[in-house]
Amino acid sequence: MSSVASAPVRVRFCPSPTGNPHVGLVRTALFNWAFAKHHQGTLVFRIEDTDAARDSEESYDQLLDSLRWLGFDWDEGPEVGGPHAPYRQSQRMDIYRDVAQKLQDAGRAYHCYCSTAELDARRDAARAAGKPSGYDGHCRDLSAEQVEAYRAEGRTPIVRFRMPDETITFTDLVRGELTFTAENVPDYGIVRANGAPLYTLVNPVDDALMEITHVLRGEDLLSSTPRQIALYKALIDLGIAKEIPSFGHLPYVMGEGNKKLSKRDPESSLNLYRERGFLPEGLLNYLSLLGWSLSGDRDVFSMDEMVAAFEISDVNPNPARFDLKKCEAINGDHIRLLDVKDFTERCAPWLQAPFAPWAPEDFDEAKWQAVAPHAQTRLKVLSEITDNVDFLFLAEPVEDEASWTKAMKEGSDALLRTAREKLESADWTSAEALKEAVLAAGETHGLKLGKAQAPVRVAVTGRTIGLPLFESLEILGKEKTLARIDAALARLAA
Ligand code: GLU
Ligand code: ZN
Numbered sequence: 001m002s003s004v005a006s007a008p009v010r011v012r013f014c015p016s017p018t019g020n021p022h023v024g025l026v027r028t029a030l031f032n033w034a035f036a037k038h039h040q041g042t043l044v045f046r047i048e049d050t051d052a053a054r055d056s057e058e059s060y061d062q063l064l065d066s067l068r069w070l071g072f073d074w075d076e077g078p079e080v081g082g083p084h085a086p087y088r089q090s091q092r093m094d095i096y097r098d099v100a101q102k103l104q105d106a107g108r109a110y111h112c113y114c115s116t117a118e119l120d121a122r123r124d125a126a127r128a129a130g131k132p133s134g135y136d137g138h139c140r141d142l143s144a145e146q147v148e149a150y151r152a153e154g155r156t157p158i159v160r161f162r163m164p165d166e167t168i169t170f171t172d173l174v175r176g177e178l179t180f181t182a183e184n185v186p187d188y189g190i191v192r193a194n195g196a197p198l199y200t201l202v203n204p205v206d207d208a209l210m211e212i213t214h215v216l217r218g219e220d221l222l223s224s225t226p227r228q229i230a231l232y233k234a235l236i237d238l239g240i241a242k243e244i245p246s247f248g249h250l251p252y253v254m255g256e257g258n259k260k261l262s263k264r265d266p267e268s269s270l271n272l273y274r275e276r277g278f279l280p281e282g283l284l285n286y287l288s289l290l291g292w293s294l295s296g297d298r299d300v301f302s303m304d305e306m307v308a309a310f311e312i313s314d315v316n317p318n319p320a321r322f323d324l325k326k327c328e329a330i331n332g333d334h335i336r337l338l339d340v341k342d343f344t345e346r347c348a349p350w351l352q353a354p355f356a357p358w359a360p361e362d363f364d365e366a367k368w369q370a371v372a373p374h375a376q377t378r379l380k381v382l383s384e385i386t387d388n389v390d391f392l393f394l395a396e397p398v399e400d401e402a403s404w405t406k407a408m409k410e411g412s413d414a415l416l417r418t419a420r421e422k423l424e425s426a427d428w429t430s431a432e433a434l435k436e437a438v439l440a441a442g443e444t445h446g447l448k449l450g451k452a453q454a455p456v457r458v459a460v461t462g463r464t465i466g467l468p469l470f471e472s473l474e475i476l477g478k479e480k481t482l483a484r485i486d487a488a489l490a491r492l493a494a
Contacts, residue, residue: 009041010213013074014203016048017059021066022268023322024218024253024261027287031250032216033072034288034303034310044210045077047088050202055090066270070280071303076210084210089202096197099205099240100159100190108234109190111157112139113150134186135160159191161200161231168226173214173248174315180226188227204228208241216312219249248312251291252319261322268322277350277382279338282331289330290320299326300333332380344372347385355386358393367392370475374467388467392476397462397484407458411445413492418444419456420485428478431470438470459488 011032015025036043045067049055064078076082086092103109112135114122119135126133140162142150150157163186169179190201207215207228215225225247235241255261261268273283284303288294292315294301335343349355351363368389375388391397422437435449442452457469460481466472473481 007213009036009039010044010211011036011041011216012044012046012207012210012212014044014046014048014206015063016051016055017063018051018054018056019059019263021063021270022261022263023270023273023287024263024268026066026070026270026284027253027290028217028250029067029070029072030284030287031292031310031312031315033074034307035214035216035312036075037307038310041213042075043073043077044082044084044212045074045087046206046210047078047090048199048203049088049090050093050096050197050199052090052196060088066274069274070284089206092202092206093197095209096191096202096205097195099235100197100201102238102240103161103190103234104159106234106238107162108237109159109161110140111142111147112160112187112189113142113147113155113157114138115155132183132186134184135188137187140187156193158189158193160187161190161227161234163187163227163230164233168229170225170229170244170247172222172225173216173246173312174251175249175317178222178225185226185230190231200224200227201231204231205235205240207245208232208235211242212245213243214246214248214312216248216250219252219317222249225249248315249317250315251317253290254319254321258321260319267324275383277346277384278327278331279334279346279382282334283327285334286327286330289326290322291315300330300337328380335376335379335382338376340373340376343376344369347372347375347382350383350386351389355383356393357386357390357398362393362395364393367475371467371472374471378467387463391461391463391466391472396487397458397460400458400462403458403462403464406464407454408488408492409455412455413489415441415445415447415452416455416459416485416489416492419452420482420489423473423478423485424482428474431468431474434470434473455488456485460484 013029013032015021015029033043035041047060047063049060067074074080076084077087081087089096100109104111122136122138123133126136139157139160163182165182167179167181168185169177171177188200189198191197203224229244232241232244236243253261255265255267266272281303285299285301285306288306289299292310293299294305294309338346351368352360356363371389371392375385378388379385387398419438419441422441423434426437427433438453438456439449442449445452453469454464456473457466458464460469460473460476
């Protein structure tokens with residue numbers, strides 16, 4: 001059942017450009033995007049870049065590039081414009097100044113002259129006395145003389161929002177009814193002493209002006225919601241906002257050791273997934289499972305399927321565990337779903353510098369086209385392609401000592417000699433025939449196929465794991481395969 005009324009849905013994705021995008025942020029973008037699409041609504045993309053010390057143009061560019069790579073589109077925002085432009089908060093400072101002034105004129109916000117030291121001292125005292133330790137309302141109703149005195153001392157005030165002294169209850173779209181008592185939500189700053197507006201102001205003001213109907217964001221922002229609801233009420237009274245949006249807080253994402261996945265954890269960096277060759281659709285599929293599922297047992301699906309099924313009321317409020325192995329497995333499944341031409345094209349970056357260890361002129365397009373369908377059956381991430389096909393383009397297989405030691409056992413030389421003999425007379429137009437040859441060589445030495453093919457694989461590819469072996473041999477060709485077995489035999493003899 002849909003949890004959403006018939007009014008047009010307007011949601012927003014509003015990150016701060018403060019560094020590499022991380023997976024939590026992508027999950028938030030994804031849920032907003034899917035929600036908007038599911039309800040044929042509007043996705044507003046807004047850049048919350050009012051913190052000049054932390055935001056950078058480079059992060060902004062990276063953010064847009066990442067979202068485009070993931071395949072997101074938005075109806076309003078940077079690059080596409082819209083009726084509420086500009087969508088970068090750094091370009092909306094006049095608006096915030098104006099709203100802050102209106103709030104003060106209406107008595108809904110006030111100047112607070114308390115110094116940090118004074119605030120700290122009173123907070124500590126309140127704590128010691130077992131009382132609520134938030135702002136105590138000291139400057140709520142200063143007399144003209146007190147204000148004069150503070151100014152004479154050279155104090156510059158912050159602007160503080162006056163919270164109503166009432167309990168705030170709302171129904172979270174994910175968590176159900178939530179209640180915050182007034183003593184736990186004290187008056188809070190909305191403009192710094194230097195005049196810079198804070199997140200606490202600009203975020204709800206823009207949600208109001210941009211007519212956002214649903215705020216879907218991470219659980220870490222839950223504590224700001226009662227404040228925003230109170231601010232919203234003031235904005236409605238001032239004729240600036242129309243209606244309080246609905247809120248839905250998405251579950252925490254937990255990493256290693258059941259700790260919250262943090263921006264600093266390497267596996268939270270979106271760039272890592274891009275560099276390793278995750279498919280956007282594979283990564284998004286996995287991220288959608290952080291708090292949501294399509295149906296009991298179907299883990300692999302397309303974004304269209306997600307959009308069709310996505311209900312915010314189905315999101316699970318419990319923390320979700322980020323499981324890199326599962327993320328890779330799902331990505332591998334999406335690699336399998338590509339058509340082979342698409343797969344071949346997406347591998348292209350990893351077949352070139354700086355990844356490819358072979359000289360560009362040694363790359364053989366025909367061999368690549370022949371091996372690609374086999375590679376597609378094996379990869380979890382696209383970057384694995386380089387190691388899997390280098391045996392085709394390098395003059396000699398890579399030297400991987402660990403693989404060599406693992407595969408080359410007592411008797412491997414005898415096995416390799418027999419295999420060479422059988423391969424020499426095999427039909428090289430058939431991978432099946434090559435398999436028969438190695439199988440027969442194994443039988444001669446009392447070895448099953450798995451044991452018999454390991455030294456052959458290492459001799460030819462340098463590695464113990466790789467693509468289907470007999471197809472690989474066929475594509476590499478008889479001459480090179482036999483030469484490599486000879487080289488391995490020589491090495492074993494030495
Ligand atoms: N700029 C805020 C952040 O990135 C947005 C939070 C929100 O969705 O309200 O945390
Ligand atoms: Zn004060």
